[in-house]
Amino acid sequence: MENKRTPIRIGYAAAQDKQAVMALWAKDFESYEPYYSWYFSYVYRPERTLVAWTGNRLAACVQIAPYTISFPQGPRPAAYLVGVITEPALRGQGIARRLLLYTLARLQQQGYTAALLYTDIPQFYRPLGFRYAYALRRISLPACRQDTAAGWQKATDVHPSIQQCAAIYRCMTAPWRGYIIRNDTNWRTLLGELQCDQGVIWILPQQAYVLAYPEDDDLIIREIGYTNQESLQAALSLCSRLAFDGGFRHCRWLAPLTAPLPQDTLGKTVPFVMAKSLTDVPYLQLSAANWINEYT
Numbered sequence: 633m634e635n636k637r638t639p640i641r642i643g644y645a646a647a648q649d650k651q652a653v654m655a656l657w658a659k660d661f662e663s664y665e666p667y668y669s670w671y672f673s674y675v676y677r678p679e680r681t682l683v684a685w686t687g688n689r690l691a692a693c694v695q696i697a698p699y700t701i702s703f704p705q706g707p708r709p710a711a712y713l714v715g716v717i718t719e720p721a722l723r724g725q726g727i728a729r730r731l732l733l734y735t736l737a738r739l740q741q742q743g744y745t746a747a748l749l750y751t752d753i754p755q756f757y758r759p760l761g762f763r764y765a766y767a768l769r770r771i772s773l774p775a776c777r778q779d780t781a782a783g784w785q786k787a788t789d790v791h792p793s794i795q796q797c798a799a800i801y802r803c804m805t806a807p808w809r810g811y812i813i814r815n816d817t818n819w820r821t822l823l824g825e826l827q828c829d830q831g832v833i834w835i836l837p838q839q840a841y842v843l844a845y846p847e848d849d850d851l852i853i854r855e856i857g858y859t860n861q862e863s864l865q866a867a868l869s870l871c872s873r874l875a876f877d878g879g880f881r882h883c884r885w886l887a888p889l890t891a892p893l894p895q896d897t898l899g900k901t902v903p904f905v906m907a908k909s910l911t912d913v914p915y916l917q918l919s920a921a922n923w924i925n926e927y928t
Contacts, residue, residue, distance in 0.1 A: 638686055638725045642734045645681040645693070652690040653681060660717045667828035675821055682738070684731045692718040692727045694735055699926070700813045701746070702805070705913070707813055708745035712926060716749070732760055740910045748907045748924065757906055765907035766810065766924045768886040771899035773868060775851075775875035775882060781866040787833035794819040797833070797841045800857040808890060810922030822926070826854055834870060839863040842870055844883070851875040853885035855925055861892040868897070888923040 645653060654672055662668060676695065684692040697712040713735070718728045739747055751757060754764070787793040798819060805811045812818065823833065823843070831845030831854060840863040843854040853871055858864035875883040887893060889901065905924045 638691070638722065638727060640684045640686050640691055640727060640730065642682065642684045642731055645678040645683045647678050649678060649681075649683060649690070650676070653683065653693050656690055656693060656717055656719060657715055659720060661715060667825070670824060670828050674824060682731060682735045684727050686722065686727075690719065691722050692716075692731045694728075694731060696735070696739070697926075698744075699818065700815070702809055702811055702813055703745065704809050709743060710746045710748055710907075711739050711744045713747055713749040716751075728756075729760070736760070736908065736910065744910050745913075746907050746909050746911075748905050750905050754903075754906060761908045762906040763908070764903035764905070766903070766905040766922045767889060767901050768904045768923075768925070769889055769891070769893070769899050770884070770902050771887055771893065771897050772882045772884050773872050773875070773897065775878075775880050776872040777876045778869055778873055780870045780873050781836060783836050783839075784870055785835050785837070787835055790820070790823050790827075793823065793833050793835065793841075796835050796837065797857055800839070800841055800859055803859045804857050805923070808888075808923060810924070812924060812926060818926075822855075829854075834874070836863065836866060836870075840867040842867050842874075844871065844874060846878065846880070849881045851878060851880040851883040853883055856885065856887070856891075858891075864892060865894070868894075886925070888925075890923070 650672065653676070657663070658668070680696040680698070682694050683690060694716045695714040697714050699710050699712055700707050701710045716728060716732065736747055749757065749762065794816065798814065801814065826833070826843050826845060829845035831843060834842040839859050841857045845852050845854060851871065851874060856864065856867045858867055871883040871885070886904065887899070
């Protein structure tokens, strides 16, 4: 595992490596509060973090977020790769590539079906076998004062919200393939991240939910859960009204391709998450049925 230019050693992080991982993360990713402290207090796990060292210097790291995904062959374990980063002064020497190859080999040995990641530099991951396997539809709704369905409730307690949102989510995703089967931890992570972004949860009991947060002049829709076309329309109307009431120009949403949207809101299809199969079975193919809306 050595390179003539940069000898490195790779392995799982130890408990005492946390501060070094945090410092490296802050050089490229979000270090704003409260997200930074929340992530490293509630999400980060050394046993799910692989690191590359050169001497006593942390050269690169990658974190693993385990999920269960509904494939056509049934539920399978998949690993979402988070926070792939190399020390800026050591970039261009192949360290991240060697770390990722090591990580993928370990995941394969542990029985993971696929590795997934979100990236702004897909050209770096293609030589490692990653391909876009998920697409979403980028839509923008104007802020608008309009009537909304009766019964919408702004959530104030996360745990009951998880129970209500999870039931709607299960109904929405039942006919789909390629989506995350969320457990309680997955939901707590998703909603914890939303709270760090000063987001809100709105629920129309047994019908729909909206997860939204402000960003600059727009209201960002993190996710909409719905049970049918009517409840989706009720959620979209709520989003336009929330944007209007909050003084935003638009509300923006990366929507599932399968969402039954009105013709005038279809927007643009964009690739979203890359994936690499870790088995001989080609589990993932780009299709309207695939839907991943996770970052963490």
